[in-house]
Amino acid sequence: MAEQILQRNVKDHWYVKYEQVGFPSIQKGWILPVDRWADFDPFVLMAEDWFKRGTFSDHPHRGFQTVTYVVDGRLEHIDNAGGRDILEPGDVQYMNAGWAARHAEEGVDNDIAHTLQLWLNLPKHLKNTETTYQNIYSEDAPTVNFEGGSVKVFSGDIAGVKGPLNSLVPITLSEISLDNGVTYVHKLPETHNAFVYVLSGDMDFGGNQVNLKKHGVGTLTFNDGGNENNTSELVIKSNSRRSKVLVYSGTPIKEEIVPYGPFVMNTMEEIKQAYRDFRLGKFGPPAV
Template sequence: MKRSVKDSWYVKYEEAQFPSIQKGWVLPAGRWAEFDPFILMAEDWFKRGTFSDHPHRGFQTITYVIDGRLEHIDNGGRRDILEPGDLQYMNAGWGARHAEEGVDDDIAHTLQLWLNLPKHLKNSDTFYQNVYSEDAPQFKVEGGSVKVFAGEIRPAKGPLNSLVPITLSEITLEDGAEYTHHLPENHNSFIYILSGDVEIGENKLNLKKHGVATLTYHEHGSKETTSEVPIKSKHRRSKLLVYSGAPIKEEIVPYGPFVMNSMDEIREAFQDFQNGKFGPPAK
């Protein structure tokens, strides 16, 4: 099966109130049923103080650092600094409380993806995993390279340990390079263009920097069977991220910092936070 581009758009950005600087929605909120298992993805430019201590419950995040430095702080005592090309996976599970800050006077430029958890995992243990750029396996293709952060993209397997089946790859191609990316045929998938100019899919849709594409997939297909995503670069320095995941197919209620299956569960999450069940502040 060769995939085509199903839908595409360019991210629109808005200036924000300092210490936040600018924000855009790569995956806009409210379209989670279409993006399943993904809920939304934000692209942010911000300085220290924008994302100080806050809670989460019921989903996972994958944060990719495009530029600047990002400091992760949580109320379990962990503190780490991520640099461009690094990413962090967080399973909020039953209840995370953390902060994501620019370092010193840096402007942090990040992509944060919200990834759903199935109902039976929404009360799972909270944990974090950093994947530094140099620790993600990389393989060469004609005219470029593929770095694998999550899932198996032969011949590489990414180190990220998600609780649900996903893949995440960073693809770099020079002008004229053609590459066919392989994904499980039952995975919903989207692509974000970090730089350059590419043609994607069997229908050869053209996208440039800040472009987003969702792809066709075989909803009732097998996780063991792969599908093909043709990609051709039309720029000397094209870089794109490819995300894919198996749909969870459950109704959800995203509300504030929580993603649950009902409003009663959302109210319970707010009550638990107000009653101190998420623990002390992250600082």
């Protein structure tokens, strides 16, 4: 008997609300608000920021991973292990904060950096792993072209190619661009929790054809407890020229967490220990 392929629907959707914040930060919005992390598991939160140099200077992290997509401007990464690089629009940076990251994320010169930063949880047994960084430049992510569009794969096995981003928990990240009137079927593991964020244009998503325009977010149905080797399908139809969407998916971790300040741990005591360790210098010297 043939495998029945799960057809994804949009489960919930909303538009990001933005607020102006104090200089050198400029504007912020929550794509995934932190108080709903249990719905988004393994994702904790996702922020959209416009900022200038000095907003995200030297700071620590522990217990999770970040996936940062640069929308516009230039982003300089500096870490206290000697890493330094500049990311440009369409580039992605992956960080495993692990047990003790200390870094800075800065606008370059007088640029306004515009970024999307996703916090990706680590399971309890990986929260003390070594801190690592990986830059994925736009041109190094494989792109599959088809009539009326393309899919660029940053992470996961998608459309017959494998993205270069190597996270400690299984995720996919794809950037899909479609012309007006084009329909594309995006395939994901049926067990992955997933969401979409529209960067531009006007698109319909899922079997229930939920319409989302720029700044629209949609979470998707999935088969919790299914077979990770089974595929699901998300139908996407573009209603405008230059429609572009990011699709994120990942395997739920199913652990209680405490996101607090720059840390994501399993208990409040572990959060307090992270602050103690930072004050005691265990995260190393500043990132400058």
